[in-house]
Amino acid sequence: MKTVGYLIGGALVAFGFGGLLTHAADTHPVGWVMWFAGFVVVHDFFFVPVVLALAALVVRLPAPYRNPVRTAGVLAGVVALVSVPLVSGFGKTAGNPSQLPLSYGRNLLLVLAGIALVTGAVVARRAWSARTRRRASRPGGGARG
C-alpha cells in the first residue's frame, strides 16, 4: 500500500519536473529554480527568525497580555504579508484604473488599526479586572467607605 503511494507521488513529481523542462521557453528553468529554492531560503532563514525574535519580545510582557498581543501580531502580520504586492502598487498599469483601484496603504492601516483597537480593549479590560481583583483581595479592601 505504501509502495503504491510512493509510486503515485513520485510519478506526479516526475511529471511536474518533466513539464517544467519540456516547456522551458515558458517556465525558464534556471529562474524557476532560483524562485523555488528562494522561497524556502527566505522563509527558513529570514521570515521564521524574525517571527521568533518578535515572539521572544512578547514573552517579556506580563502574562495576561501575552495572548492578546500574540493574536494581534499574527493577524496583523498575515494581513500585512498578503497585502505587500497590493501596497507596493507594482501591479498598477497606466491607463487601467480598474486594476488595483483602491488606496491599499490606507486600507491596510485601517485594518491594522482595527486589530490594534480590539487588542487594546482586551488588554485594558484584563488590566482593569486584575486591578479590581487585587483590590477586593486586599485585607479590608472591600469594607472601606
Add this chain to the structure above:
Amino acid sequence: MVRRAELIGRRFTSRLHDERVSSWLGIWLGVSFAAAFVTGLISHFMQHPPDWLVWPARPVNLYRVTQGVHVISGLATVPLLLAKLWTAYPKLWQWPPIRSLAHAVKRGFIFLLVAGSLFELGTGILNIDYWYPFPFNFPAAHYWTSYILIGALIVHIVNEWDAIRRSVGRPADRSAGDTDGTGGAGGDDTTPVASGLTRRGMFGLVAGASGLVAAVTVGEALSPLARFAVLAPRRPGVGPQRLPVNKTAADARVRSAALDPNWRLVVAGGAARALSLSLGELRGLPMRTLRLPISCVEGWSAEAAWTGVRVRDVIALAGGADPHARIMVESLEPSGRYRTSELDWPHWRDPGTLLAVELNGEPLALDHGYPCRLIAPNRPGVLQTKWLARLVIT
C-alpha cells in the same frame, strides 16, 4: 556544530510543535491544497482542453465558483501553511541532517513539499496582484509546479500516515499529559502549554487569520460583499460601465482597428454562406439581453447586463454548421496569447452565448471590446474574446 544544532533543537520546547497540532494543521492544509489542485486543473483544462474534453456551457457560474474558490481559499491558506511550517521548523535543525540514503530521499521530498507550497501560494498572490518580478510565465510555472507539490504531498502523507492516525483516531487525551516530555501526542487541547497558547487557541488563531484574509478579499468574487474587499486587487462595479477591465484597448493595440467605421464581422471557414456584417447589420439581427459574469482567472468576478446577438443565430444565418463543429473566435489584436479562443459545440449552441454590442445598456466601451465581443456562460474571462474580427467554423 553538533552541540549547537542540538541546543537549537532543544530550544523549541513549546508543545505547539507537537504531533497532534502538526497532524491537524496538515490535514486542513492537505484538504486546501487538494481543492486548489482540482480547481486549478479545471481552470487549466478549460483554457487548454484536450481533444476529447468538451466543457459544458452550464451551470453559468461553474467557473466563477471554482476559480473564486481557487483564489480566495488559496489566500486563506497562507496562515495555515505558515502555522504548519512553524510546527515543523525544529525538524529543519535535526542532527545529523542526513542519517541514511532513505532519510536523505525523505528530506528531499520534504524540501519539494515546502518549496512547492511556498512557490504556489507566493506566485499565486503575486499573479492576482499583477506583479511579475519572476522570469517565467506564471500559468506555466504555477501549473507544472502544482504536480510537484501534490506528488510530494502524497509521499508525505504516506510517510506520516501512522502519526495522522494517532492524532485523529482518538480524541485528545485528557489524563495522560505529555508523559515522555518530548511534546508527544498527549495532553488536553485546552491545557495552556509552555508558551501560554493552548492547542485549541492555536487552531482558533489560524482559523481567525484565514478568516480575516478571506473577509478582506472575498468581495472581489462575491459581489454583495464587495465593499468589504478592502485588500482585494479588484472591486466589482469599478471600471468603465461599472465593470473591471483586464486588458485595455491601448495595451492590446487595437484602438484604430476597433474604431474604424468600416469594421465588419466576418464568418468564414466551413460556412455555407460567407458572411460579412457591419455593426449596423449586426445590430439589425434579433438582440437579447442577459446577465452574465466575467469570471477572471485571477479570481475576481462581476456580473453585468450584456446585449447582443446569439452566436448560434449568426451561424444559422451563415448556413449553419455541423452540430459538433468548433468555432474559432478571432480578435482584432495583432498578437498575444489570447488573440483567439475556441467555442466548442455546447458553448456556441447555447442560447446564452452572445456577440455582445452593449454593456449595462450602453454601447460597449472600447476597453470592454467595442464594437463587438464574445460573452458566454461558464467560461474563463480571458476566453471572452474582445474586439472581434472573425468567426471561423472548423
